[in-house]
Structure formats: C-alpha cells, structure tokens
Amino acid sequence: MNQSPLFDSRATSARLPLATYRFQLHADFTFFDAAALVPYLHQLGISDCYVSPIFTPRAESTHGYDICSYGELTPWLGGTDGFWTLANALNAHGMGLIVDMVPNHMGIGAANAWWMDVLENGISSVYAPYFDIDWQPSKRELANQVLLPILGDHFGVVIEQGAIQLHYDQGAFFLQYAETRLPIAPRTAGLVLEDARPLLEAQLPADDPGLQEFLSILTTVGYLPPRGADDPLKLMERRREKEIIKGRLASLTTANATVRRVLDQTLGRYNGNPDEPASFTHLTRLLDGQAYRLAFWQVSSEEINYRRFFDINELAAIRVEHDAVFRDTHTLLFDLIAAGAITGLRIDHPDGLWMPAAYFARLQTEALTRRIAQDQGLADAQLDDIRDRAAAWVHDRAHHGTPDTSATPATWPLYVVAEKILAHGEALPQDWALHGTTGYDFLNAVNGIFVDSRHGRSFDTIYSTVCGTEQAFSEVVLAKKMLIMQEAMASEIASLSYQLERLTERTPRYRDFTLGGLTTAIRDLIAHMPIYRTYIDPIARRVSDHDRQCLEQATDAALRQRYRTSGSVLIFLRDTLLLRTLDTFAPDDRDRLAQWILRFQQMTGPIMAKGVEDTAFYLYNRLISLNEVGGEPALFGQSLDAFHRQNQTRHQDWPSSMLTLATHDTKRAGDVRARINVLSEIPKRWWLHVNRWRKLNATHKIMVDGVPAPDANDEYLLYQTLLGAWPAGECDAATFATFRDRIISFMQKATREAKTHTSWVNPNADYDASLTAFVTALLPDDRTTHFLADFIPFQQEIARVGAVNSLSQTLFTLTAPGVPDCYQGSELWDFSLVDPDNRRPIDYALRQWLLGEIQQRAQTDRRGVAQDLLEHWADGRMKLFVITTLLTYRRANPDLFLTGRYTPLTIVGPQRTMVCAYTRQVGDTTLLVVGPRLVAALMAAHDRFPLGAEVWQTTRVCLPATDAGVRYRNLLTCAIIVPDGPAHRPTLALGTILCDFPIAALEAITSDEDSVG
Structure with a gap:
C-alpha cells in the first residue's frame, strides 16, 4: 500500500453525505429553481442535493440523459450562471452537490x-x-x-x-x-x-x-x-x-x-x-x-x-475506456469537482461500460490527482507523475483494502455511487472504487418485509384463475429476453455471432461451429443468465468465483433445452467466456477474442433490462408491488432475518451506499407499493373484490380481434394500480380528471411495454382505444357507478393500512445503514407511477409552508403534533413530520449513522411477527427503531391505527443489556419510556412504545429528562 504523505486521510477521504434529495432538472425546473429551494432542503434536514444530468442534452430532452456536449452546462437550465447560483447556495448552507453522470452513451443528432x-x-x-x-x-x-x-x-x-x-x-x-x-x-x-x-x-x-x-x-x-x-x-x-x-x-x-x-x-x-x-x-x-x-x-x-x-436509436454508445474519450467527457466535470462545486457522482448504467471497475478506478484516480495538485500547488507538467502514483494507490486500495476497513466507512477521494442492478443474492463487486449503489437493493429488501409470504400460493391461484393460465415468472423472463434478442436487439446479437464466427473459422478446432449454431448458443446463454452481467477481465485473466458460477448455471440451464442448441457449442461458449479456450486460439487472435468477451458482457445487461424491467414486469402481474427495478417478483415477500442480514452486510461493506424508496426509474412510488402490499395480507377479500369487479365491468369491454379487450391480465394490472395510486383524501373534479388521464397514460405505456396486444414498434390502435374506453367507463366524471361504490370503501381501507406501511418503510430508510435518498416531492404522500408520471411538477410552496408549520408547533407540543397529524393522516403531513424529525437527528448525530453498529432486536409476544426493530449505536449514543408491518388484520379488528396495549397486548421488544438508569425518549413524541425487567434482560412493551404514533425512534438517555411540551 502506498504510504506517501501525499496520500493522507484528508486527500483520500470523500465528503460523505448524510441524506440526499433528488431533483429532476428540465426547462421548467432549472438550476435557479433548485437554488431557491436550498433553504427548504436544509430546513428539512438534507445534507446533499442530488440532480439529474447537467451537461447539454438534445434541445427537446425532458430528462437530460441524451447528452450532446460534455463541455457545456445545459443552457436552458441556466448554464454556468445558473449552476454556480445553485452551487453557491448549497455551499452557503454547508451542503454538497451530487451529479448524475452519463458515461456510457450520448444523444445523437445535429446538436452533437x-x-x-x-x-x-x-x-x-x-x-x-x-x-x-x-x-x-x-x-x-x-x-x-x-x-x-x-x-x-x-x-x-x-x-x-x-x-x-x-x-x-x-x-x-x-x-x-x-x-x-x-x-x-x-x-x-x-x-x-x-x-x-x-x-x-x-x-x-x-x-x-x-x-x-x-x-x-x-x-x-x-x-x-x-x-x-x-x-x-x-x-x-x-x-x-x-x-x-x-x-x-x-x-x-x-x-x-x-x-x-x-x-x-x-x-x-x-x-x-x-x-x-x-x-x-x-x-x-x-x-x-x-x-x-x-x-x-x-x-x-x-x-x-x-x-x-x-x-x-437516438442514443449511441461511446467508448469512455479510451483516453481521449474519457478526457473529453470528464474535463469540465472534474474542473467543477476541483472547484468544490460538485462533491459526488451517481454513475448511470455502469453495466454498459467496457470494464466498470477500471472506469471507477479512473474516476478516483483523477479526483485524487486533482486534489493533491490543488493542495500542493503543482504545475500541469507534474500531474502525470502524481496521476501514476494516484492510480497505483487506487489499485492497491481496490484490490487489497485499507489497513482497517472495519472501523471506518470506505475511504475514497470522491463520493461515487453506481446505478447497479443487483440480482437476488448478488453482491456488489468488492474491487469497484465507489461507495455503493443508488439503492435498488435496499428498496426491494425493505419492500419485501411488507409482503406476507404466507399467502404466495393463494396469489398464484388467484392470478392463474384470473388469467386462465399458469406461467412462472422465470418462464416469462426467458421468453421475453428471447423476444428482445430476436427483435429489438437482433442486430447486436448478429454482430456478436458474426465476430465470434470469424474467430472460430480461423481456428481448426472450432471451424465446424456454424454462424447459426453460434447465434443460437449466444441467445440461449444470455437468456438463462441469472444476473445482468459478469465482470470477467480477459486482459488480466481474472474470473471471480461468482461469475464462474453464474455462467455455469446459465449453461446448465441452456443445456437442458438442447433441442435448440448443440451442447458442444454451448460448452465452448461457456469455456470461452471463462477464458478456458483463450490459449487454443492463434496468438494474433487472442486479443480479438478478449475484446469479444468484453463486448459480450456489455450486451447482457441491456437484454436483461429490456426483457425483464421493460417487458416482463408489465406482463407478470401477480402482485405488481414486487415488479420493481432490481426486484424478483417470483419471491413473494422476504423474512425479517434476511432484511437484517442485508443491513448488516451493507454496514460492513458499503456503509455509505444509498437507500431509496423511489427514483426517476422506479415503476411506481414507494407509497403506491406500500398500499398494494396490503393485498398480500388479505388474499380472500382481494379475490372476492376482483371477481365482483370483473363481473361489474365486463360490459365495458370492446371486442378486438374477436376477443374482449382489455384482456384479463391487463384488467388485473389496472385494479391493483387504481388501489395503489388513488388520490388521498378529498378529490375534486379537476384532480379526478387528471387522475383518470394519468391512469390511461400508464395503462397505454404498460400494455405497449408488455408487447402482447400492442407495442411501441407496432401499436394496435383498436386495442389502445379499447383500453382508454374501459378506463374512462370505470372512472366517469360523476363517479356514480356500481364499481366505484364497491371499490372506494375497499381502497380507503387499503390506503389506511398502506399509510402505516409507508411510515415504517420511511423510518427504516432513514435509520438503516446507508445514506437515505428522498425523491422529489415524496416528503408528502407520493402516488406517482412510472416515468413520465413521476416527473410531474411539485408544489414546493405547499411543502415549505407545511414544514414551517410542523416545525414551529413541534417546538412546544411534539406529542400533540404527532397525534394531530395522525388524525389527519390522509394529507401526508405525518410523513413529512417523520422525515424532518429523523433527518434533523441524523444531522446532529452523523457518526451514529455513518459508523454506528446495527443490531437486530428480538420481539416476543402474540404480535411478534408484525414488528421490525433494531438499534444503531456508536459510543454512548443509541437509537432504537421500531416499525410495524403486516398489520392489516390488527387494524381491521380494531378499526383504527395499531396503537396501544389493546392492539399490541403483551408483545415486547427485547433490549440489549444496559446500564442501570438508561431510559428512552421518543424523537417523534418526546415521551419518556422506561424499560421493564432486570438490567441484564430489559424489555419494552409495544403498547407503550406505540401508544401515540404508529412508529417509534427512541433515543437512549441516561438522565431523567422531561419531554418537551
């Protein structure tokens, strides 16, 4: 390890965020608009603003991911003046700026x-x-x-x-x-x-x-x-x-x-x-x-x-692995980093990069080089030597770790997270020089604990009965990945096959492999890949055990379908990807084969994403809250033990990884999923309502190609979507009409993505029209239908339980190991659906006013505020209250959340499966976190929120052994709670912890302090 004084902790340590807030920038929400909201974010408790791409995209872009010039800050966002207005506003409040970087592709056209x-x-x-x-x-x-x-x-x-x-x-x-x-x-x-x-x-x-x-x-x-x-x-x-x-x-x-x-x-x-x-x-x-x-x-x-x-077609991949391309795409970025305006990066679509690990290492090398050069006042002529030494330091750190990585978060010069989609059970590569992911792994883990796994088979039966067919999610994925490779991305597969065939043609051992045979084998292997991509390095000849296992698993699965593919070709393909055949090729061809292996790895991620996220997720609708980016819909729920294990692993390996409930790419907002998850607890009632609604609405269907449209699967998707996205509280005529239009737009997108009756490439106008007519008939302006008369009471019941789910998942996001990320507008209830629905304008004037009112009242009567907000739960203020309370506490106790231990707690008693609890602890500071889950039955039995001893009975949280005199103060209500039992085995009653508010965050105190108010 390089021990030069140049590489001291100040030079090599990034500014780590405590909590981020994501803004989607566009022509109607510019740098100036974001800057104006910096005081609000600071008041909320946010440490870092996190924005969509800032470099100039195509003129008509509404998202910024189609960059046409990396050397210019987007003019219609405010250009240089606007950017520095935002940067200076953040700096004045001690806040950082994390920027979304797109290194994999550019928007093409006249602007490029x-x-x-x-x-x-x-x-x-x-x-x-x-x-x-x-x-x-x-x-x-x-x-x-x-x-x-x-x-x-x-x-x-x-x-x-x-x-x-x-x-x-x-x-x-x-x-x-x-x-x-x-x-x-x-x-x-x-x-x-x-x-x-x-x-x-x-x-x-x-x-x-x-x-x-x-x-x-x-x-x-x-x-x-x-x-x-x-x-x-x-x-x-x-x-x-x-x-x-x-x-x-x-x-x-x-x-x-x-x-x-x-x-x-x-x-x-x-x-x-x-x-x-x-x-x-x-x-x-x-x-x-x-x-x-x-x-x-x-x-x-x-x-x-x-x-x-x-x-x-409008987005062309760039080769950022080349020196000139990296330089020309990153010069302005690193100028802004060196100037202190940008403090972190989100890297978009890392699986599309040639060698992701090398790219991340280069980011850190450049950040470290710039920092040392600035600190030492070095001339440009001296940078090459510093850059070489910095590269060696980064390489050593990535491959060998630090002398003591267990005591502190990962130390890198620049805070970097990657939009990496991890399959179930997959870990982030340890040699990536970054701080973690953008949070999809956490999103799916926390979502899973609100799905009642006991009822998976019931939902299988309901779904197969509705659709008239039984098909496992894995079969849907396999078919849709094949579809993508045969249609949308056929040219990429053809190119891979042709390049490999040229190489085998020159090698006597493999010259009998035909182009058709290789094409089929490549398709079959990619279709059966259990992960987005492997990270084999054919140049350094490195293959991880995980990559080897994934390729062998995919090959074995493909071999079981040998009626499609020659076994010898599949085995050759596997062994080639695992570098076992490399030396059997002529020396002049080995470099070409290495390049082919890297290109193959670049292609598997897009095919997985298109086949799963953009197709199968809109087709397999058993419980759509599970159909989320990075999710595994075949897994019906997750145990608390698995959730705790993931949090402990993140604490150990990636303590500054992001935690999120929604992003610009999620299929539906966290609050929508929180509602839909409730259905998993009540399969019988759900089936009764679905069956009734199908009968009531059958007359609204239109015959298309001889069958009623929409089909049963799309109808089943619609009912779940309505339950999840229905507006909270009173809904005036204008809001209702807007909601109907949003549902129509979502269903049009969903059915085209599913590619069953209609698609983007070949739209079926008759099916699209029938879908619009069906939604319109279900949601008429006067709202006086038999369907709505049955639907609305059921939805309101679901919404109330969903509100508890939302509070709990918000609590866990704000306190689990990692950096919580709040998506724009989601500090109140957010019932957004997939893009572009989640990029609608946000009423920040309302949020600013509500935050000020809540904080002012909470200064003198926190318990009263909590009870009032709970009584008026439909307006979403109680979510805002939870967020600002816990973010303020995070800011006051940064070490607790950056390095504090994570300890799961045992629950005993009749409702023990309905609570998730853990502590975070560093030094003398301890926070005890308690959130309910799977409480639909409790709430139905008592017809109210799950509060008090009547609901929780004798259920208790078992605490670690503590010193005598330790008691707890609820951050949300200021109530003082004293443990029961002996010091070596203390407990807290759930009915006491959750007597005024559905969730609790309890700070350990050692003196008999009075609550405020």
Whole structure:
C-alpha cells in the first residue's frame, strides 16, 4: 500500500453525505429553481442535493440523459450562471452537490458536434473512435458506413416523395429530412460541383475569375485524401483542406451571383420531381457516397451497426475506456469537482461500460490527482507523475483494502455511487472504487418485509384463475429476453455471432461451429443468465468465483433445452467466456477474442433490462408491488432475518451506499407499493373484490380481434394500480380528471411495454382505444357507478393500512445503514407511477409552508403534533413530520449513522411477527427503531391505527443489556419510556412504545429528562 504523505486521510477521504434529495432538472425546473429551494432542503434536514444530468442534452430532452456536449452546462437550465447560483447556495448552507453522470452513451443528432463530424467524415473523423461503431459489419454493403434508421418509410418511397432535399449554405452542402439536418462527405461535394460545371462554363467566359476559382475548388476537392485513409498526416490534411474549401466556396458564392444561381439550379436537379421517379438518380448517387446510409426506422433492430443504449436509436454508445474519450467527457466535470462545486457522482448504467471497475478506478484516480495538485500547488507538467502514483494507490486500495476497513466507512477521494442492478443474492463487486449503489437493493429488501409470504400460493391461484393460465415468472423472463434478442436487439446479437464466427473459422478446432449454431448458443446463454452481467477481465485473466458460477448455471440451464442448441457449442461458449479456450486460439487472435468477451458482457445487461424491467414486469402481474427495478417478483415477500442480514452486510461493506424508496426509474412510488402490499395480507377479500369487479365491468369491454379487450391480465394490472395510486383524501373534479388521464397514460405505456396486444414498434390502435374506453367507463366524471361504490370503501381501507406501511418503510430508510435518498416531492404522500408520471411538477410552496408549520408547533407540543397529524393522516403531513424529525437527528448525530453498529432486536409476544426493530449505536449514543408491518388484520379488528396495549397486548421488544438508569425518549413524541425487567434482560412493551404514533425512534438517555411540551 502506498504510504506517501501525499496520500493522507484528508486527500483520500470523500465528503460523505448524510441524506440526499433528488431533483429532476428540465426547462421548467432549472438550476435557479433548485437554488431557491436550498433553504427548504436544509430546513428539512438534507445534507446533499442530488440532480439529474447537467451537461447539454438534445434541445427537446425532458430528462437530460441524451447528452450532446460534455463541455457545456445545459443552457436552458441556466448554464454556468445558473449552476454556480445553485452551487453557491448549497455551499452557503454547508451542503454538497451530487451529479448524475452519463458515461456510457450520448444523444445523437445535429446538436452533437462529434456525431455530425462522424457523419460527415466517417471513419476518417477524429471522433470516429469515440463511438462504438462496427465499420465492417456482417452486411458488407454497410462497410465504412453508419446505418441511420431515421426514415418514416422505406428509402425508395421517401426519396421519390422528395422528402430528402439537398441544400447549400455558407460553403457547405447538406441534406434535410424533416427536422433532421445531415452533412455530406467533403469529396462528394465534388459530385455536385461537377454537375454544375457545364452550366457554369456555358454562362461564363473561360477566363472569368469566378469560373477559374470554381474550377480550382473542384480540383482541390478531387485531391482530398479519401475517407478511410489511415495515414495520420493525410487525415490531418483532409480535415484542414475541407474547411478551407468550404471557406473558398462561401466567398465565391457570396461574391458571384452567377455561380450561386448555377448552384441553385443544380440543387433543383438533385432534388427531383415526385412525378418523375427517375429524376432522383443524382440524389441517390450522392447518398450512396456518404459515410452513412439512410434507412427505414424499423430496419434498426436487424441492421444497425452502432451500439445503442438498449434499443434506443437516438442514443449511441461511446467508448469512455479510451483516453481521449474519457478526457473529453470528464474535463469540465472534474474542473467543477476541483472547484468544490460538485462533491459526488451517481454513475448511470455502469453495466454498459467496457470494464466498470477500471472506469471507477479512473474516476478516483483523477479526483485524487486533482486534489493533491490543488493542495500542493503543482504545475500541469507534474500531474502525470502524481496521476501514476494516484492510480497505483487506487489499485492497491481496490484490490487489497485499507489497513482497517472495519472501523471506518470506505475511504475514497470522491463520493461515487453506481446505478447497479443487483440480482437476488448478488453482491456488489468488492474491487469497484465507489461507495455503493443508488439503492435498488435496499428498496426491494425493505419492500419485501411488507409482503406476507404466507399467502404466495393463494396469489398464484388467484392470478392463474384470473388469467386462465399458469406461467412462472422465470418462464416469462426467458421468453421475453428471447423476444428482445430476436427483435429489438437482433442486430447486436448478429454482430456478436458474426465476430465470434470469424474467430472460430480461423481456428481448426472450432471451424465446424456454424454462424447459426453460434447465434443460437449466444441467445440461449444470455437468456438463462441469472444476473445482468459478469465482470470477467480477459486482459488480466481474472474470473471471480461468482461469475464462474453464474455462467455455469446459465449453461446448465441452456443445456437442458438442447433441442435448440448443440451442447458442444454451448460448452465452448461457456469455456470461452471463462477464458478456458483463450490459449487454443492463434496468438494474433487472442486479443480479438478478449475484446469479444468484453463486448459480450456489455450486451447482457441491456437484454436483461429490456426483457425483464421493460417487458416482463408489465406482463407478470401477480402482485405488481414486487415488479420493481432490481426486484424478483417470483419471491413473494422476504423474512425479517434476511432484511437484517442485508443491513448488516451493507454496514460492513458499503456503509455509505444509498437507500431509496423511489427514483426517476422506479415503476411506481414507494407509497403506491406500500398500499398494494396490503393485498398480500388479505388474499380472500382481494379475490372476492376482483371477481365482483370483473363481473361489474365486463360490459365495458370492446371486442378486438374477436376477443374482449382489455384482456384479463391487463384488467388485473389496472385494479391493483387504481388501489395503489388513488388520490388521498378529498378529490375534486379537476384532480379526478387528471387522475383518470394519468391512469390511461400508464395503462397505454404498460400494455405497449408488455408487447402482447400492442407495442411501441407496432401499436394496435383498436386495442389502445379499447383500453382508454374501459378506463374512462370505470372512472366517469360523476363517479356514480356500481364499481366505484364497491371499490372506494375497499381502497380507503387499503390506503389506511398502506399509510402505516409507508411510515415504517420511511423510518427504516432513514435509520438503516446507508445514506437515505428522498425523491422529489415524496416528503408528502407520493402516488406517482412510472416515468413520465413521476416527473410531474411539485408544489414546493405547499411543502415549505407545511414544514414551517410542523416545525414551529413541534417546538412546544411534539406529542400533540404527532397525534394531530395522525388524525389527519390522509394529507401526508405525518410523513413529512417523520422525515424532518429523523433527518434533523441524523444531522446532529452523523457518526451514529455513518459508523454506528446495527443490531437486530428480538420481539416476543402474540404480535411478534408484525414488528421490525433494531438499534444503531456508536459510543454512548443509541437509537432504537421500531416499525410495524403486516398489520392489516390488527387494524381491521380494531378499526383504527395499531396503537396501544389493546392492539399490541403483551408483545415486547427485547433490549440489549444496559446500564442501570438508561431510559428512552421518543424523537417523534418526546415521551419518556422506561424499560421493564432486570438490567441484564430489559424489555419494552409495544403498547407503550406505540401508544401515540404508529412508529417509534427512541433515543437512549441516561438522565431523567422531561419531554418537551
């Protein structure tokens, strides 16, 4: 381990957040708007603001993940001035700023100068290596061209409609298709000039200076080095000369009206006449000479030859593993980090990176280098040496740990979390130089303890009865991953297969493996992968035990379906990925095979995400609260022991990992899941209501393709969604109409994602219309239907139990090991559904006023406030009260939550399974956390919230042995609670702990203090 004084704890330790608040920035919520809310966040108890991407995306972007320029702060968010307004406001309140970084892909189009340069110059572009483009794809007609699937119809149809037009402006020719502007290759400008030459020579004398300049330009164009030249000097000459040519032509056409008029006439010939198909010959010839090939957008799934973000044509993958790409995408970012404006990063989609561990190490290396350089006042010339030493320190730290990692949180120079989706039982790789995940692992763990696992089989029966079929979630996933590989991402699979077939063809041992056989094997293996991706390093020849087990598991599962795939091909594929066959290839091919293995690993994550999150999660609707990013819907609930084990593991390995209940990517808000989870406790009643509603609403269905629509599965999804998202409290006409529109939009998205009756690629207008009509019939303006008469009382009962679930899961999020993250607006009840529903405007004026009122009243009568908020639970203020109380306590006791021990507590008594309790402890500070779960039966029996001894009877929390005189103060009510029993075995009665409020956070005190108020 590098022990240089340069690498002291100050230089190598990040600023760790205590609690974050996520803002989604867009044109209607800018840096300035966020800055104005910093005092509110500080008052709430937030330590760090956490924002969506800040670098310039496409102009029409509403989310910021389609970045077009990493060197510019988004102008419509306020640009540099707006950013520093936010940064300075945060700094004034002692708060940090965590920024969402997108290193895997860029938005492409006219706003992306790098991409436009590639389209103009092809493989000769200085930016060609920046994008992951296959310049020699299996379709040879696409050699040295990029397929651009942007046309609304087939190429021939579009061009003969005259929809593609050639234009000229300021020395440059370009093509226009609808709103899309495309450059043309410099040498092909010569085609246009050559066609204009006879006309110009007929109108100007041979010695005319304008004609002479025109001919000179034409000659110069002809001498431009061809696209694809690999001589660096030739490429430099090409880049220089093409710009000179544009300048000369601009000057000529400005000064000489005849030349401009002739060019306009020539453009008219190129742009043809829709009544004369043969008139487009010139334009077709020009298009054939470009570095891109225009195509019908539906062609993309089979022939596209640039790696995309999932299957989105408008997002092209970049190769951030290359030095130049990392530098050009991170320079401004690290300038802002060095300036202290940015204190942490969220890394988007790390599984799309070439080698995630190497990328995270590079982030920390650069952060450490910049910090040391700033502290030491080092010149730029000295940075390379510091960077090399910093890289060695980061490598040692990642692979060997610190001298004492058990005593303190992970020490890295920069706070970094990754949007990593962990499969059930999967751990975050220990060699990743970061602080943890963005919290989906916690989200699903805490959600699971509110699902009653005893009733899983009952729900299987209900679901199969409703849908008329039995299908395991694993079967749905397998089928949908196959569908994605055969349709949406067929081109990526074809490219993988072709590249591997080229390698096996040159190796006698494997040359009998056919392209078809390899393609099938690749599909089968990916379809059976139990995780998003592996992280095998073929360059260093490292394979973890976990990766080996996952690949062997996938292979064994695929081999059981050998009617599809040759066993020998699957075994070869497994052994190749595990590096067992590497030395059997020729030395010249081993590097290519290593590159192929890395590319294979990049592809499995998007296929898993598209097949599971974006398809299966909308199709398998047994209990939709389980269908969450990173979730495993096949697992019906989770034990408290498993929840505690995960918290203890996080405390030990990733104590600063994020904890969240909702993000911009979740399928539904935490409060929606909290309500739907209640159904797991009451399967008989749920089935009675569903059965009744199906009968009541059957007449609202419309026949589509001979069957009633929507189908039973979509109808079952709708009922759960209505129960979860129904507005709380009184709902006026406008709110109800908005709610109905939101449900319609959600159901349209859900059914298209499910890809059963309709889809985004091939929408079924009749099915979409029937779905809209069905929702409208269920939710009429007057709300006087037999369905609603039965639905609303049941929903209100579910909502009340869901409120208790929500308080408990909020309590656990704010106190478990990790950093709680609050998604925008969720400090009150949040019944949002999937994006874009979760990006609706937030009423911050209301939240600011409510927070001030709550805090002012709580200063003198905290117990009274808690009881009042509980009585008016539907308005959500009690959630805000819990959040600000516990965040304020976190801020006052940072060590307790950064390093404090996590100890599960035993519950005894008749309601012991209905409570989750644990302590956090550091030094003399102890916090005891108690939250109920699975309380639907308790609340139904007593027709009220689960409070007092009548509800909890003799149920007790068993405490660790304590010193005599220790008692507890409830942070939420200020009640003082004294343990019962002897000091070596004290207990607390649940009826006492939860007598005024449904949850409790109890601070251990050693003196007989009076409660406030």
